[in-house]
Amino acid sequence: MKEISGAQILLEVLQEQGVEVIFGYPGGAVINLYDHLPEYSCRHFLVRHEQAAVHAADGYARATGKTGVALVTSGPGATNTVTGLATASMDSIPMVVFTGQVPTPLIGNDAFQEADIVGITRPCTKHNFLVKRVEDLERIINEAFHIAGSGRPGPVLVDLPKDVIAGKCRKRKVAKTSLKGYNPNYTGHPGQIQRAVKVILKARKPVFYVGGGVVLADAAAKLTALARALKIPVTTTLMGLGAFPEDDQLSLGMLGMHGTYRANMAVTESDVLVAFGARFDDRVTGRIDTFAADAKIIHVDIDPTSISKNVDVDIPIVGDVGDVLDKMLELIEGSARETETAAGGHDEWLSEVEHWRNLHKLSYEQNEIIKPQFVVEKIGELTQDDNPIVSTEVGQNQMWAAQFFTFTKPRSWLTSGGLGTMGYGLPAAMGAQVAFPERLVIDIAGDGSIQMNSQELATVVQYNLPVKVIILNNGYLGMVRQWQELFFNKHYSSTTMNHAPDFVKLAEAYGALGLRATKPDEVEPVLKQAFTHPGPVVVDIVVAAEENVYPMVPAGEAISNMLLV
Amino acid sequence: MKHVISVLVENEFGVLSRIASLFSGRGFNIESLTVAETEDKTISSMTIVTRGDDNIIEQITKQLNKLINVIKVVELTESVQMAREMVLLKFAVNSGPKRLELLRLVEVYHGRVLELGARSLIVELTGERAKIEAALDVLAPFAIKDMSRTGMVALARDSHKN
Numbered sequence: 236m237k238e239i240s241g242a243q244i245l246l247e248v249l250q251e252q253g254v255e256v257i258f259g260y261p262g263g264a265v266i267n268l269y270d271h272l273p274e275y276s277c278r279h280f281l282v283r284h285e286q287a288a289v290h291a292a293d294g295y296a297r298a299t300g301k302t303g304v305a306l307v308t309s310g311p312g313a314t315n316t317v318t319g320l321a322t323a324s325m326d327s328i329p330m331v332v333f334t335g336q337v338p339t340p341l342i343g344n345d346a347f348q349e350a351d352i353v354g355i356t357r358p359c360t361k362h363n364f365l366v367k368r369v370e371d372l373e374r375i376i377n378e379a380f381h382i383a384g385s386g387r388p389g390p391v392l393v394d395l396p397k398d399v400i401a402g403k404c405r406k407r408k409v410a411k412t413s414l415k416g417y418n419p420n421y422t423g424h425p426g427q428i429q430r431a432v433k434v435i436l437k438a439r440k441p442v443f444y445v446g447g448g449v450v451l452a453d454a455a456a457k458l459t460a461l462a463r464a465l466k467i468p469v470t471t472t473l474m475g476l477g478a479f480p481e482d483d484q485l486s487l488g489m490l491g492m493h494g495t496y497r498a499n500m501a502v503t504e505s506d507v508l509v510a511f512g513a514r515f516d517d518r519v520t521g522r523i524d525t526f527a528a529d530a531k532i533i534h535v536d537i538d539p540t541s542i543s544k545n546v547d548v549d550i551p552i553v554g555d556v557g558d559v560l561d562k563m564l565e566l567i568e569g570s571a572r573e574t575e576t577a578a579g580g581h582d583e584w585l586s587e588v589e590h591w592r593n594l595h596k597l598s599y600e601q602n603e604i605i606k607p608q609f610v611v612e613k614i615g616e617l618t619q620d621d622n623p624i625v626s627t628e629v630g631q632n633q634m635w636a637a638q639f640f641t642f643t644k645p646r647s648w649l650t651s652g653g654l655g656t657m658g659y660g661l662p663a664a665m666g667a668q669v670a671f672p673e674r675l676v677i678d679i680a681g682d683g684s685i686q687m688n689s690q691e692l693a694t695v696v697q698y699n700l701p702v703k704v705i706i707l708n709n710g711y712l713g714m715v716r717q718w719q720e721l722f723f724n725k726h727y728s729s730t731t732m733n734h735a736p737d738f739v740k741l742a743e744a745y746g747a748l749g750l751r752a753t754k755p756d757e758v759e760p761v762l763k764q765a766f767t768h769p770g771p772v773v774v775d776i777v778v779a780a781e782e783n784v785y786p787m788v789p790a791g792e793a794i795s796n797m798l799l800v
Numbered sequence: 801m802k803h804v805i806s807v808l809v810e811n812e813f814g815v816l817s818r819i820a821s822l823f824s825g826r827g828f829n830i831e832s833l834t835v836a837e838t839e840d841k842t843i844s845s846m847t848i849v850t851r852g853d854d855n856i857i858e859q860i861t862k863q864l865n866k867l868i869n870v871i872k873v874v875e876l877t878e879s880v881q882m883a884r885e886m887v888l889l890k891f892a893v894n895s896g897p898k899r900l901e902l903l904r905l906v907e908v909y910h911g912r913v914l915e916l917g918a919r920s921l922i923v924e925l926t927g928e929r930a931k932i933e934a935a936l937d938v939l940a941p942f943a944i945k946d947m948s949r950t951g952m953v954a955l956a957r958d959s960h961k962n
């Protein structure tokens with residue numbers, strides 16, 4: 236076999252890994268790579284900012300379940316990826332990011348466009364590598380993909396010095412990747428699972444608390460089957476939306492700071508709480524000592540560090556949530572009589588939940604000014620047969636999308652949960668649209684957030700990615716304004732966004748369609764026009780400026796302590 | 801409570817920094833940390849002394865295990881560990897009764913004199929941490945000019961496999 240360059244090795248390994256799409260941005264340190272890129276089948280999408288390349292790879296990964304890939308140059312190109320990596324790391328998104336680096340002899344010399352990106356990103360990646368020799372390149376890339384996509388997924392960064400990419404060696408198809416210190420445990424302990432099922436079958440007021448792990452493990456159908464068989468109500472986290480169909484009677488909707496009344500009450504009153512792929516985040520639990528205080532807690536997670544980190548768990552089960560659900564389903568099928576009794580025994584509990592549902596529904600009052608919640612509901616209504624993918628920015632827009640859109644399918648919801656990254660929605664939508672050119676992809680945006688990555692309108696126009704950006708334009712950094720209103724005496728310090736661009740003209744400047752709605756009866760026609768337009772669209776919807784997201788649990792309070800209006 | 805954690809890691813560039821940044825990033829404290837190669841050159845062994853309640857120690861061991869380059873983590877409870885620390889001490893003492901007194905005390909603690917100069921003295925002490933602490937208390941009045949401590953190294957005893 237003849238010697239080939241590091242650049243070619245990298246591109247060949249990507250091909251072997253099944254990578255079809257790269258989001259990237261070139262520069263001096265990766266110019267050799269870009270030189271060879273057109274020889275390979277991988278499609279490259281040129282973004283307008285490296286942060287967007289990483290978010291796009293992230294959106295692609297969330298929508299498909301495959302590992303997303305981004306490629307950037309050294310120095311500023313590399314540092315621009317940090318927010319994207321941290322976003323993916325917090326939400327456990329599988330991704331490999333390649334960064335250029337100055338040649339190895341120059342490392343440490345403050346060379347032009349040198350940044351210690353491995354040092355910088357150590358805490359916000361699952362793992363990272365600096366490749367020092369071209370001979371190590373193939374092995375390391377395979378390890379990077381293995382680490383990113385297995386166990387609890389996460390982003391991996393591979394730093395590529397220019398001389399390594401230019402250097403030559405033989406490529407040999409590497410045998411199976413194995414790492415001494417990395418061996419995720421997929422199979423749940425049968426004894427623990429048996430104990431858990433016993434407790435679940437005896438529960439009088441059980442709740443399933445479902446996180447993004449169920450989506451990542453592609454275990455939504457199993458979870459749904461278990462909940463239905465046992466008639467156990469299900470609440471999902473922000474990340475878990477779509478893991479259980481919200482049009483099912485058993486759905487409690489989202490829990491936590493902006494969760495539904497019934498979800499927060501049910502969790503508070505529960506006697507057995509089963510967490511599947513969730514991590515007891517502070518936005519979910521509120522005051523921790525009051526969270527499901529009387530419940531036995533069963534926690535299923537692939538990451539042992541998630542278990543008993545924030546709350547003491549009665550029955551921990553480390554393993555792949557899909558595997559654990561399989562075993563649970565087997566056990567309850569094996570004890571049909573008990574299962575039936577248990578399910579029947581929940582009627583009283585379910586009617587209590589129903590009572591909470593009716594007591595405080597998610598609601599708003601639509602008057603002569605467009606309410607943002609109304610827009611989200613309309614989007615849902617108009618697209619319910621289209622199986623759309625919805626991304627969001629961060630803030631009120633994100634919470635209204637979470638509350639008022641009815642989620643029924645996994646991998647159709649792209650939102651920055653753990654990091655709360657403004658500017659995530661448009662590039663993430665772009666990534667998902669690349670994966671699914673035929674599907675309707677909608678970014679529910681805020682007027683503040685959209686300005687953080689609006690340059691990507693150029694990218695979506697260039698590649699004709701028909702993403703629909705729906706801006707809930709309240710003229711404010713609304714979520715921060717809401718906190719200022721409620722907790723800082725309406726001192727609106729630096730939260731007015733009255734110097735935004737004209738979003739319709741902005742869209743047009745990029746060559747996209749720009750539309751606007753200012754009155755409630757314009758919403759539907761404008762949305763319809765946007766959804767049927769073949770190309771990318773920005774819809775500026777002028778909404779009630781001081782509308783708030785309710786319910787709201789003030790930070791640090793018990794989740795049963797909700798502000799309701 | 802003080803805890804001793806023994807960690808086997810891949811002997812790779814950046815591993816120490818991964819461990820250090822794990823501790824600082826998560827607000828865990830490090831009292832001492834030692835690293836050295838093992839008989840297998842591709843593997844290093846670390847002994848970390850840290851403080852925290854049981855929950856914190858459990859998190860620390862789990863988080864360490866989660867690092868890709870970490871091969872094995874063992875918490876060494878007092879009953880199963882064999883732990884030693886070494887300290888080098890330099891004293892500014894002329895020959896005379898003071899020096900004799902010092903040498904006598906060093907002997908009590910099974911110390912060794914490494915260098916005997918006209919005006920100074922270098923001593924090595926090895927032992928369990930408690931013994932080192934006690935010795936330092938007793939030797940403090942003798943004008944310690946300089947000191948270098950290794951921090952703790954530890955191994956699990958064979959008779960108490962954990």
Ligand SMILES: Cc1ncc(C[n+]2csc(CCOP(=O)(O)OP(=O)(O)O)c2C)c(N)n1
Binds near residue numbers: 629631632655658
């Ligand atoms: C990058 C980043 N900077 C700051 C914040 C803090 N923050 C959270 S929500 C928010 C307001 C977002 O405003 P907008 O996009 O208009 O959304 P709205 O809440 O008005 O719907 C801000 C500034 C953040 N989440 N992300």
Ligand SMILES: [Mg+2]
Binds near residue numbers: 709
């Ligand atoms: Mg806004």
